[in-house]
Amino acid sequence: MFLFASWIGVAAASGVVINEVLVDAPGADAGQEWVELYNGGVDPTDLGGWVIRWGNGDYTSEQELASETIEPGAFILMGSEDVGAHLLVELDLGNGTSNSDAIQLVDNEGTIVDTVIYGHPNSDAWLDDLGLEADSLAPTASAGSSIARTVDGVDTERSGEDFSVLDAPTPARSNVGFGDVEAPADDTGVVSSDCEGADSIKLNEVMVNPDGADGGGEWIELYNAGTGTVNLGGWGLQSGKSGSYSDILSFSSSVNLAPDTYLLVGDDDILDADIGASLDMGNAGSNADAVRLMGCDDAPADTLVYGAPNEDMWPDDSGDVATSLAPKPGEGFALARIQDGYDTDECEADWIEAELATPGAPNPESEPIECAWGARQIKINEFMPDPDGSDADLEWVELYNSSEDAVSIDGWSLAWGKNGTYSGAKIFAVGTDIGPGEHLLVGGALVSGVDVIAGLDMGNAGSNSDAVQLVDCEDEVQDTVVYGGPNDEAWVDDSGAEATSLAEGPGGGESLARVNDGEDTNQSAVDFVVSDDPSPGSANPTTEPVVCVPGELGVKINELLPNPEGEDSEGEFLELYNTADETVSLSGWGIAAGTSSWPGTVTYVFPAGSTIPTGGFLVVGGLGVESADFYTDDDNKFSLGNGSKNPDGVRLVDCVGEVQDTVLYGDPMDPVEDFELDDDAGASTMGTMPSENLSLGRRPDGVDTDDNEADFVTNMPPTPGSENTVGGGGGGEDLSKGCGCGGGGPEDPDGAPVVEAGGVVGVFSALGLLVALRRRED
Numbered sequence: 001m002f003l004f005a006s007w008i009g010v011a012a013a014s015g016v017v018i019n020e021v022l023v024d025a026p027g028a029d030a031g032q033e034w035v036e037l038y039n040g041g042v043d044p045t046d047l048g049g050w051v052i053r054w055g056n057g058d059y060t061s062e063q064e065l066a067s068e069t070i071e072p073g074a075f076i077l078m079g080s081e082d083v084g085a086h087l088l089v090e091l092d093l094g095n096g097t098s099n100s101d102a103i104q105l106v107d108n109e110g111t112i113v114d115t116v117i118y119g120h121p122n123s124d125a126w127l128d129d130l131g132l133e134a135d136s137l138a139p140t141a142s143a144g145s146s147i148a149r150t151v152d153g154v155d156t157e158r159s160g161e162d163f164s165v166l167d168a169p170t171p172a173r174s175n176v177g178f179g180d181v182e183a184p185a186d187d188t189g190v191v192s193s194d195c196e197g198a199d200s201i202k203l204n205e206v207m208v209n210p211d212g213a214d215g216g217g218e219w220i221e222l223y224n225a226g227t228g229t230v231n232l233g234g235w236g237l238q239s240g241k242s243g244s245y246s247d248i249l250s251f252s253s254s255v256n257l258a259p260d261t262y263l264l265v266g267d268d269d270i271l272d273a274d275i276g277a278s279l280d281m282g283n284a285g286s287n288a289d290a291v292r293l294m295g296c297d298d299a300p301a302d303t304l305v306y307g308a309p310n311e312d313m314w315p316d317d318s319g320d321v322a323t324s325l326a327p328k329p330g331e332g333f334a335l336a337r338i339q340d341g342y343d344t345d346e347c348e349a350d351w352i353e354a355e356l357a358t359p360g361a362p363n364p365e366s367e368p369i370e371c372a373w374g375a376r377q378i379k380i381n382e383f384m385p386d387p388d389g390s391d392a393d394l395e396w397v398e399l400y401n402s403s404e405d406a407v408s409i410d411g412w413s414l415a416w417g418k419n420g421t422y423s424g425a426k427i428f429a430v431g432t433d434i435g436p437g438e439h440l441l442v443g444g445a446l447v448s449g450v451d452v453i454a455g456l457d458m459g460n461a462g463s464n465s466d467a468v469q470l471v472d473c474e475d476e477v478q479d480t481v482v483y484g485g486p487n488d489e490a491w492v493d494d495s496g497a498e499a500t501s502l503a504e505g506p507g508g509g510e511s512l513a514r515v516n517d518g519e520d521t522n523q524s525a526v527d528f529v530v531s532d533d534p535s536p537g538s539a540n541p542t543t544e545p546v547v548c549v550p551g552e553l554g555v556k557i558n559e560l561l562p563n564p565e566g567e568d569s570e571g572e573f574l575e576l577y578n579t580a581d582e583t584v585s586l587s588g589w590g591i592a593a594g595t596s597s598w599p600g601t602v603t604y605v606f607p608a609g610s611t612i613p614t615g616g617f618l619v620v621g622g623l624g625v626e627s628a629d630f631y632t633d634d635d636n637k638f639s640l641g642n643g644s645k646n647p648d649g650v651r652l653v654d655c656v657g658e659v660q661d662t663v664l665y666g667d668p669m670d671p672v673e674d675f676e677l678d679d680d681a682g683a684s685t686m687g688t689m690p691s692e693n694l695s696l697g698r699r700p701d702g703v704d705t706d707d708n709e710a711d712f713v714t715n716m717p718p719t720p721g722s723e724n725t726v727g728g729g730g731g732g733e734d735l736s737k738g739c740g741c742g743g744g745g746p747e748d749p750d751g752a753p754v755v756e757a758g759g760v761v762g763v764f765s766a767l768g769l770l771v772a773l774r775r776r777e778d
Contacts, residue, residue, distance in 0.1 A: 014071060015041045017114045018105055018513050020148040022083075022169055023093040024141060033091040034079030035103060036171055039070045040153025046516050047087070049108030051162050052078060056094035056101040056393055057124045058473030063089050077172040084171070096140035099123045118147050122725040129157045138163035165473045168249065173268070173276035200226025201257065202341045203293055203302045205363055206353070208281040216269035218279035219359050220248075220291065224257045225341030231256050237265060241282030241289045243312040249277040250621040264360040272360055282307075286423045290314040295329075305347050306335055308415065308422055326351035327413070328424040330444075330455010331392070333357070335570065338366040338430070349411070352429050355453050356446075367430040369411035371473035376494075377403035378412075378434060379518050380479045383457035384534055385416075389507035395456040396443030396536050397468060401434040402518030408433050411473030415440060418466045420460030420489035423549045425471075426454035439517075441537040448538045460608075461505030464600075467491045482524050483512055486600020500657040502601050503528035506633065510534070515543035515608065523548060526588045526655060527767045530635055544608040546588040551654035554580030555612060556704055559697035560650060561718050562640035563690065564624070571693075572640050573621030573628060573720050574650065578612045579702040588655030591620065593638040594606040595645050597676035602653050604644040606630065619720045627721040643689030646670050649677045664708050665689050665696055680706045687712030697724040 016039050025032030039045055049069030068087055070076050079085035086731040094101030096119020103145075105113040117126045128134040136158035142145050146169035149155075149162050156162055166175065168507040179317060199234035200221050210217030220237060224230055233253030238245040249265065255275070257263050266273025280290030284307020295301040305314045305326035316322040329335050334357035337343070337350055344350055349369055356364065364494040381400035385391075397414060401407050409432050409621025415425040426442060432452065434440045442452045459466030461484020470478045482491045484505030497510045501523035506512050511534035513519075514527055521527055526546040535541070556577050564571025574591060578584055587610050604620065610630070612618045621628035632638065641648030646665035656658050662679050664686040666672075672684045677684050685708045690696050698704070698711050705711055716726055 015039070015046050015113065016047075017149070017153055018103055018116050019075065019152055020146050020166070020170065020175055021093070021103060021116065021118075022141075022146045022171070023101070023118070024143045024145075024750050025094045028116070029092070031080040031082045033093050034077055034085060034171055035089070035091065035093075037070060037078065037105070038077045038149075038153050038597060039072050039074055040071055040155075042311060044069050044071050047076070047111075048203075050113075051106045052089060052103070053106065054091070054093050054101070054103045056096075056099075059102070059104060061092060065089070070750075075172045075174075081586075086172075095119075100126055100134070100137055102126045112157065115159075115567065116147070116163065116548060118163070128159070129289070135158065136160035139165050141165045145169065146171075148177065168277070170276040174273065199301075200224055200228075200259075200341075201230055201232070201301060201576040202337070202343055202421045202637070203291060204262065204340055205334055205336040205358065206281070206291055206304065207334045207357060207359070208291070208306070209283045209329050209333070211565065214280075214283070216267045218277070218281055219264060219266040219270045219273065220517040222257065222263040222265070222293065222357055223337075223341050224259050225262050225343075227259050229256050229258045232263075232296075234302070236294045237277070238292050238294060239279070239281045239289075240291065241312060241551070245290070245292070246280075248279060249275070262360045266359070270359070272708050274360075284308075284424070285420055286419060287311050288314055288322075288325055290322075303345070303347075304335065304351065306351070308425055316347070322347065324348040326678045327353045327427045328469060329353045330424075330457070333455050334359075336363040338365065338368065344368075348413075352427065353454065356440045369430055369473060369644070370408075371411050372408040373474045374407070374412070374472035374476060374478040375403070376478050376520075377401060377405075377407055378470060378478055379380045379514065379520055380395075380414075380481050381439065381517055382469055382483070382511050382513040382531070382535065382540055383458070383468055384506070384511045384536070385466070385468075385483075386506060386508050386510070391457075391460075393444030393446040393455070395458050396441060396447045396450065397456065397458075398536055399434060399440045399442065399470070400514075401440075402438055402520075404436050404506065406433050406435045409440075409472075412478070413471050414454070415471060416456060416458040416467070417469065417491065420491075422467070422469065424455075424457055426452070428452065428458070437541075439537050443536070447536065451537070461485075464488050465491055465499075465502055465505075479520070479522075481512065481528060483528070488600070493524070499524065501525040501655075504530050504605065506530045510635075511536075513540045515546065516540065521546075521548065523588075523655070532635075538760060546608040546655070547585065548587040548588050548655035550656045551589070551652075551658060551660040552580065552661055554578060555584050555586070555652060555660055556651055556702050557619065557661045558701055559695050559716070559724060560640060560663065560665075561621075561690075561693075561695045561720070562648070562665070563692050565693045566624070568622075568642070569632070569637070569639065570622040570624035572632075572638075573619055573625045573718075574638070574640075575697075575720050576612060576618045576620075576652065577698070577702045578614050578616050578618075579704075581614055582610050585614045586612060586618070589660075590653050591638045591650065592653060593640050593648075593650045594677055595641045595648050598649070598651070604636050617721050617723075619753055621720065621751045629721070643667065646672055647681075647684065647686040648678055648689075661704070663687065663696075663712070664715075665712070668709055679708055688714035689718070690714045694718065696725075699724055699726065 019038035020036040047065045050065045053062035077085045078087040078089045100119045100122040115133045119140040137160040146166045149167040205221040205224035232251035232255040236250040237248040288307040289308040290305045292303040293301045305322040306326035311322045326347040334354040336354040383397040387394035413425040415422040443450045465484040465487045469480045482499040483503040505522035513531040558577035559575040586606040592602045593605040619628045621632045647664040649664040651662040652660045686701045687708045694715040699713045
């Protein structure tokens, strides 16, 4: 992988050696020093009975090693638990500051295996492995730096030639990439220098979001796309997140990258890394992040900007703010060039999200994208943002081709947005086509029947709206769905205007589905319904489409029962009355109920085909309301307040979001303070909250002066679906007083009046009578 073979031949690695040592830790040395062993041989070696010894002037300290096998090419760290050592040894190494100190490894037969002599001069006459007084001495290191073999395992028996100082120690990892040795030439005898080769060295593949915790699992792969070996001395890698770059590492002059060769820079857990480094790259959670390779002239040699949007204004290789962005990779997915070294300086064209990561090996090849712009034929047809249980790898989006021809979506992007920004996108690779009338399923690796794997992370529209959007390769929006509410984040629809038509937010395990495959009015609330029977990759159940007809203020909220006996959700109802001269379509209209404030969107939506004839009534209620025309359920409902706050309210909203009628109710005798509910006139007029099991209704039916106190009578016998028959009296009149009741009704044994209407029976409470009497006295 990394071309050192030609010069490793000077002294071939053989057996176990002392590979790197930290003799002077920052601060107190106790418990912080360590020695790294490396097996450069071809056979496993058991270290049981071996001895490590050290001293300054003589070998005054030693410790026998426990039985531990070191495999070929493996590292073992000796020291304390504080430094993560595998073999526990109490070290007290000399610092080699005023003269040489030494460390020596002896096998279980007493044979000297390796000796490192460091510091100057050798006034104590330390002997090297050849038994001669050492004249080649490894350098000493300042606090926090290590003394390391320039190439793992290479041992010429001359410490001064084998070792150099490593400012960024690599305990239990390869030292390759650091040191101060002469750079070798390739087979052509050419080694680039003077910062040449900037055009041929590429960021080729990166892992910024490993599975699980990122720490220890990130890596960067470089590739030489040129024809000559490039010396990377003075080059560096940088990670960009939160608006600024930070250094990852600087390459030493020992690092050479041959043509058509890969260099893997990896974190702690990347065992095959050529160079160890501490990586901390961004995941592009809500904004673009970046990685770049810097040439030894401190100019960018290659830049990768990934995720969206580019609010931190990361520049591309031209120095301009990058507008072509690579996708945000899902967890465990790499970002890879479509071909090794392929570079148009357009990240969106050059990079893909790779399901199969290939660190240190060729990337799977893809053809360059040939852009085919869209004509809004491809639709977001169904999607599941909130699967049951964990969302990871189970979210999906279904696309549908509504045209009569196959459509290429190469280079198109499917973006998902939450918290006000499109926080991630899946860019489709070359060869992604959708046939006429066909579906394409995009989703996580655990989605059954998925066509295109993508690490989606859609919003669940918990307290605000979220969005999904399809954009073609010319950055033209092809389809947008805004769901949940309210739209405080100001998502825009396909027209580019702030969306006012919002699809309902689905619950766990439910999908949002077009009422009919591909039918699109550009109004999310009209086009999409919540489905508890998702159909990923296949046709949606055929549903009568919602045809939106805006209102003309002719339909009125005519009667409501906010406090029925028993469970409110079972017995509440709302009656509408049509005062217009013609039948009115209620398709896509909705009801919103509020207590201290109005909700951001309707909570009950009338289905397609809903109408109310001229002079007719329509009732929406709970399952206990026998005469209801439409019933509420857990997913499509309203909940009327009981007047505990002053006032409560309910309103009728048409399919374009225009309020058609508003009713406020409460206690008109109490002052209204800090209210956020208003009536149709922008004031706070209210009808009187009725007693239990009695209703509040207009008198006569449909009368509307925009003064709720004048228009509504309280404590009426409920008459859902029929006219309010009680006549006479002024606004807010309390019919429990027996005034204007049309002769009163039967009495129970205690003399309390009983009213019967539409199967609803109620007995006026003593509390209701007391309230009525108090108001009469007032």
